[in-house]
Amino acid sequence: MTIHRPIIEILRHGTPGDRLQVKGWVRTKRSLKEFSFVEVNDGSSLSGLQVVFSADLPDYEPLSKQLTTGTAVEFKGELVASQGKNQRVELRAATVKIWGTADTETYPLQKKRHSFEFLRTIGHLRGRTNTIGAVMRVRNACATAIHQFFQERGFLWIHTPVVTASDCEGAGELFTVTNLDLENPPRTPEQNIDFSQDFFGRRAYLTVSGQLEAEIMATAFSNVYTFGPTFRAENSNTSRHLAEFWMVEPEMAFCNLQGDMDLAEAFLKHIFAYVCDRCPEDMQFFQDRIDGTVLATAEQIIHQEFARLTYTEAIALLEKSNRSFEFPVAWGLDLQSEHERYLAEDYCQRPVIVSDYPAEIKAFYMRLNDDGKTVAAMDVLAPKIGEIIGGSQREERLEGLEERITAQGLELDAYWWYLDLRRFGTVPHAGFGLGFERLVQFMTGMENIRDVIPFPRSPGNAEF
Ligand code: 4AD
Ligand code: MG
Numbered sequence: 001m002t003i004h005r006p007i008i009e010i011l012r013h014g015t016p017g018d019r020l021q022v023k024g025w026v027r028t029k030r031s032l033k034e035f036s037f038v039e040v041n042d043g044s045s046l047s048g049l050q051v052v053f054s055a056d057l058p059d060y061e062p063l064s065k066q067l068t069t070g071t072a073v074e075f076k077g078e079l080v081a082s083q084g085k086n087q088r089v090e091l092r093a094a095t096v097k098i099w100g101t102a103d104t105e106t107y108p109l110q111k112k113r114h115s116f117e118f119l120r121t122i123g124h125l126r127g128r129t130n131t132i133g134a135v136m137r138v139r140n141a142c143a144t145a146i147h148q149f150f151q152e153r154g155f156l157w158i159h160t161p162v163v164t165a166s167d168c169e170g171a172g173e174l175f176t177v178t179n180l181d182l183e184n185p186p187r188t189p190e191q192n193i194d195f196s197q198d199f200f201g202r203r204a205y206l207t208v209s210g211q212l213e214a215e216i217m218a219t220a221f222s223n224v225y226t227f228g229p230t231f232r233a234e235n236s237n238t239s240r241h242l243a244e245f246w247m248v249e250p251e252m253a254f255c256n257l258q259g260d261m262d263l264a265e266a267f268l269k270h271i272f273a274y275v276c277d278r279c280p281e282d283m284q285f286f287q288d289r290i291d292g293t294v295l296a297t298a299e300q301i302i303h304q305e306f307a308r309l310t311y312t313e314a315i316a317l318l319e320k321s322n323r324s325f326e327f328p329v330a331w332g333l334d335l336q337s338e339h340e341r342y343l344a345e346d347y348c349q350r351p352v353i354v355s356d357y358p359a360e361i362k363a364f365y366m367r368l369n370d371d372g373k374t375v376a377a378m379d380v381l382a383p384k385i386g387e388i389i390g391g392s393q394r395e396e397r398l399e400g401l402e403e404r405i406t407a408q409g410l411e412l413d414a415y416w417w418y419l420d421l422r423r424f425g426t427v428p429h430a431g432f433g434l435g436f437e438r439l440v441q442f443m444t445g446m447e448n449i450r451d452v453i454p455f456p457r458s459p460g461n462a463e464f
Contacts, residue, residue, distance in 0.1 A: 001137060002076050008045035010079070014089050018079040019297060022091060023099075025128060026071045028111055030062075040073060043127070046134055046281050050082065050090040051075050063096055066326045069111060070102030070128070079259055093437065116451050123455055123464040131290070134282035136451050138275055139440050141314070145274035146227060146248055149267055155223040160210030162229065163204055168212050170408055173232045175243075176207040188265055188339050206231035209433060212418055213367070214251035218429055219421050225250040227436075239448045240337070240385060242437060244457035251431035257367075257376040257393040260430035261353050264389050265306050266379055268351070270315070272301045275443060291445025297383070298443070307348035311335075311357045311374065314343055332362040335379075335392050340386035345403045351382050363417075364404040366392040367428075378432070391432020398422040 004021045005014070014020070019417045024042030031037075041048035053064065053075075067073065077093040084090070107121050119126040127133045150157065163177050178200045180186065186194040191290045210226035213348065217224045221324040226249045250263065276283055276298050287295045309317070318329040318339055325329035327336045335343075335354070344352050344457065355378040358369060366375035395401040401422055405459075406411055412419070440452040450456035 006044040007040070007042045007047075010089070011045060011047055011087070012047055012122055014079045014180065016079055016081045016089060017069075019077070020072065020079060021076045022051070023074045023092045024048070024068055026073055026102075028069060029067050031064055034281060035092070036060075036067060038067050038073070038075075040075065041128070041133075043133060043136075046130060046285055047087070050084070051077070051085050051093050051103050052080075052310060053093045053096060057093065057096070063098065063207065066098050067096075068104045068107070070107040070109060072102075073097070074099060081437070082332045087397060090459070092169060104327075116223075116448060120317055120456070120461075127454070130285065131446075132451065134285050135440065135444055135446060136454065137282050137325045138286075138444055139452065141275045142271055142436070142440055142443065144278075145271040146267075148274065149180070149270045150223075150225045150250065153223070154222045155216070158224045158226055159215045159219075160213040160226045160228060161209065164199070164207045164213075165200070165204050166418075167205070167410075168207070168209040168365075170410055171207060171208070171234075171363075173234045175231050175233050177204045177206060181213075191202045208232055209247065211251065211431065211433065212250050214249050214431060215429065217252040217419060218253045218431070219427070222253045223250070237376060237433075237459055240438060240441070240452075242449055242453065242456055242458055245449075245453070246436035248436055250453055251429065253427050253429045255353060255393075255430040257430060260391050260393060260432055261308065261378050264353070264378070264391060264432050264434075268380070268389075268439075269302055271439065272298045273445065280363050286444045286446075294443070294445040297445075298299055302329060304350060304379070306396075307352040308349055309343070309348075309352055309354050314339075314354050316348055318342065326441050330354035332360065334360050334379070337386040341384070344381040344386070345383040351380055351388075353378050355379050359404075362429045363394070364408045364410060365394050365401070367395045368400055368404070376430075380432075384437075384445075385438050387421040387435075387440045388442060389434045390433050391430065393428065393430040396422060396426045396428050398426070413437070433443050 002019045002021045012292055021325040022040055024040040027039040027041045027048050029038045033091055036053040038051045038053055039048040040051055073098040075091055075093045076095045077091045079089050080092050111123055111313040152231045167174055177419060188194045188199040207230055209230055211227060214224055214226050231244050295365035316332050323342060326340050356369060357377045359375045362375050362377045366377045368375055377388050378391050382388045395404055405415055437449050437452050441449055446452050
């Protein structure tokens with residue numbers, strides 16, 4: 001019997017004599033007088049399977065003509081040891097079925113190098129390229145590793161809402177969700193838009209973070225994590241910002257900042273080890289074609305301890321660095337990406353966890369330290385990327401939290417349930433958020449964050 005197997009599995013385990021079927025898309029074809037060699041890729045691995053299609057087969061000429069790049073095809077045949085040196089086995093086709101042709105004149109992906117900018121304009125086809133293919137498999141492996149890490153440690157995966165009425169970060173970078181008639185919205189007597197008549201009876205937004213709801217769940221289930229899409233209407237047209245990105249947010253009851261930092265480090269080590277083990281061919285591709293440091297970086301993450309500095313120490317180092325930064329360094333400054341990169345890339349030459357930032361530059365929920373000036377916050381800064389994780393111990397004391405909310409100009413009423421958690425069974429707790437795309441970027445060495453998510457959303461871009 002002929003069985004269908006993914007190409008990655010055939011390449012790894014297929015043995016000459018196996019009778020099998022492959023389905024996929026033609027990457028390349030070389031026609032000689034007696035054979036055509038067709039490379040078929042089904043997305044399961046970087047390498048495709050070489051299929052030898054002999055001129056003895058019926059309708060060789062017309063079929064061979066149709067086997068152009070991009071054609072969807074199905075071959076049945078027998079696996080044989082390959083004569084060529086690029087592959088161990090190849091399929092000798094007995095039958096071919098063309099599912100869908102791709103016209104050479106108009107199919108935009110030809111066998112040449114296309115720029116990533118160009119590939120973004122054909123987001124519906126770019127998954128068929130080597131680089132985007134490798135990115136998506138590594139991305140998938142990262143997600144699997146994340147679930148494995150938390151599940152093995154007894155964390156409960158919770159699904160936090162996408163639509164919310166609260167601004168977790170208090171930074172005002174919210175997208176409004178509405179079904180009001182935008183041509184003619186209801187108005188209050190003061191002529192403001194009357195959101196009480198909107199779908200949710202109030203103004204609602206796309207979430208910027210699942211943290212507040214994760215905190216709710218941590219005070220019932222101890223250790224939890226979220227993994228979902230988050231949205232930020234920040235107008236940052238950079239290679240590290242998306243308007244829609246995925247975030248992983250663990251939250252732990254009975255945990256302090258130290259435990260939070262330790263978890264973040266163990267977490268990143270686990271993900272890198274898992275991906276190097278599962279996707280060696282894709283990682284080698286990134287090493288050879290994208291960034292010649294990715295394998296050394298992965299080794300370092302897995303085997304070396306991260307550096308740790310307090311914010312105050314970091315500022316002192318930046319002041320001593322004799323670098324001319326665009327944003328001048330002084331205690332109280334929010335670290336900019338140039339500072340983050342100096343610390344991780346140049347000074348530490350590895351990931352560094354910076355902790356205990358000034359209270360003024362951090363979100364309202366972070367726990368005030370005994371010095372009264374700093375909060376129990378931590379950011380993991382990675383070479384080339386900068387901030388990849390942001391986290392903190394949360395303010396679990398009711399009065400302190402009320403003060404922080406008010407001091408940041410936010411409404412206490414809006415946070416009534418969040419404050420309730422401090423009234424009923426409050427405990428020290430901590431968590432962090434990992435920017436999933438920044439992780440994939442760091443792992444693969446990809447320059448632009450828009451090339452590590454299948455369908456990037458950024459200012460001016462929502463195609464596909
Ligand atoms: O530092 P942030 O804003 O932290 C939070 O949202 C916390 N509520 C997390 C928590 O403690 N549970 O965001 C967390 C991470 C950042 O470190 C960064 O990696 C990523 O999310 N991130 C972005 N990634 C892509 N595009 C953007 N616009 C991002 N903004 C933040
Ligand atoms: Mg942050």
